[in-house]
Amino acid sequence: MPVLNSIAALEPEMREWRRWLHRNPELxxxxxxxxxxxxxxxxxFGITEIHEGIAETGIVAIIEGQGDGPTIGLRADMDALPIEEASGVEHASETRGKMHACGHDGHTTMLLGAAKYLAQTRNFRGRVALIFQPAEEGGGGARVMVEEGIMDRFDIGQVYGIHNAPNFAEGEFFTAPGPIMAAVDTFHIDIVGKGGHGAMPHDTKDPVVAALGIGQAIQTIVSRNHYALDELVVSVTQIHTGTADNIIPASAYIEGTVRTFDPAVQDMVERRLNQIVAGQAASYDVSASCRYxxxxPATVNDAEKAEFAARVAADVVGAGRVTADSPKEMGAEDFSYMLESRPGAYLFLGAGAGPVLHHPEYDFNDAIAPVGASFFARMVETAQPV
Known part of the structure; x- marks a missing residue:
């Protein structure tokens, strides 16, 4: 079955919703x-059971189907990013320093489109829980919603989410059984030395040289402490120190990210970071501490639900446009907390060529919104048929 005709007819309306959201980003x-x-x-849309204020600004709305049955959860994230938009589009952000650079405006629109269709047709048993989530971008809004009890409160038995994917074929779906996105950790290293004149380094304890040594040594965690065929990324992404060309500063700061799929690997990285920081600090005669x-956590699809989601996606776009065994990627997603709480699956929906996610020139491709909305609607109708 292709994109649902009634949802395809909503495309102009959905475009208006999405572009309003894009003009009004919030964090x-x-x-x-x-x-x-x-x-x-x-x-x-005629939906009367709307629960607001979950995780501060999150929403769970319930649509009743025909007769008794289970509850299926569909999730969309709503928050934007602290980025100055440079897309030049007519509907660009109207708030300086904030923009929808990850497509959450499109995700929200897709779920709204599915909501309108499902509220009109109700061609399913049981209930659907529409989960509109805040704070995916660093705030862990999914974790907060789970901790506030949405899965038990609304008796959600399975849960699904979609993310748009620029530079993948427009309208094609990608998913996989098991791990699909990595866990993400952050390390913070504070180095304290003794500042002084750049012409008299012998009177200082230079934190800049120590920071360079620590940054270089951190690279050996992947190359020398980890099995080469297991996935691991350790990246130093920030070094802050110094104020002038002739001053050796008194302190330095290093920050970075760690991406893994295995808790044992996380433990190893944390242990080695602390050992490296302590050892390098001693060798450069400075003091340093590491906070990890x-x-x-890793986003791990339930194998059975991922296979089911791929079949539903194939009903919408055709079997040749669905990859059911997509490779894992090292990005992260807080939908992982929902998948820890309930079985389900996370899918990517190709958005066609364009700027990558988190880029100031990015804009969601409105053409894929009816595809995502149709997937959500067909997921409910297929999982809980009348």
């Missing part, structure tokens, strides 16, 4: 305008 949990827009649309923050 993390602070989404008053976005949440109000979503709730107002749901009420327009564990972030989102």
């Amino acid at each position: 993390q949990f602070d989404l008053p305008k976005t949440a109000r827009f979503v709730a107002d649309k749901l009420r327009e 923050e564990r972030g989102y």
Whole structure:
């Protein structure tokens, strides 16, 4: 079955919703305008059970189907990013320093499109829980919603999510059984030395040289402490120090990211970071400390649900346009918390050529919104047929 005709007919309306959201980006949990827009649309669709204020600005809306049955969860993230937009589009962000650079405006629109269709047709048993989530970009909004009990409160038995994927074929789906996205951790290293004049380094304890040594030594974690065929990324992404060409500063700061799929590998990286920082600090005669923050866990699809989601996607776009065994990627996603709580699957939807995610020139491709909405709708109708 191709994109549902009634959802295809919603495309102009969905484009308007998406572009309103794009013009009005909000960050993390602070989404008053976005949440109000979503709730107002749901009420327009005739949905009466709308639970607001979950995880501050999150929403769970319930649509009742025909007769008794289970509850299936569909999730969309709503927050934007702290990026100055440079897309030049007519509907560009109207708020300086904030933009929808990851397509969450499109994800919200896809779920709204599915909501309107499902509220009109109700061609399913049981219930569907529409999960509109804040704070995917660093705030862990999915974790907060799970901790606030949405899975038990609304008796959600399985849960699904979609993310757009620039530079993958437009309208094609990608998913996989098991791990699909990595866990993400962050390390912070503070180095304290003794500052002084750049012409008199013998009177200082130089934190810049120590930072360079630590940064270089960190690279050996992947190359010398880890089995080469297991996935691991350790990247130094920030070094901050110094104020002038003739001053040796008193301190330096290093930050970076770690991407893994195995908790044992996380443990190894954390241990080696602390050992390297301590050893390098001693060798450069400075003091240094390392703080290791564990972030989102790996996103792990339930194998059976991933296979089912791929079959539903094939019903929408054709079997030749669905990859059911896509390679893992080292990006991260807080939908992982929902998948830890309930079986389900996460899929990517190709958006065609264009700037990558988190780029200031990025803009969601409105043409794929009906595809995603049709997938969500068909997922409900196929999982819980009348």
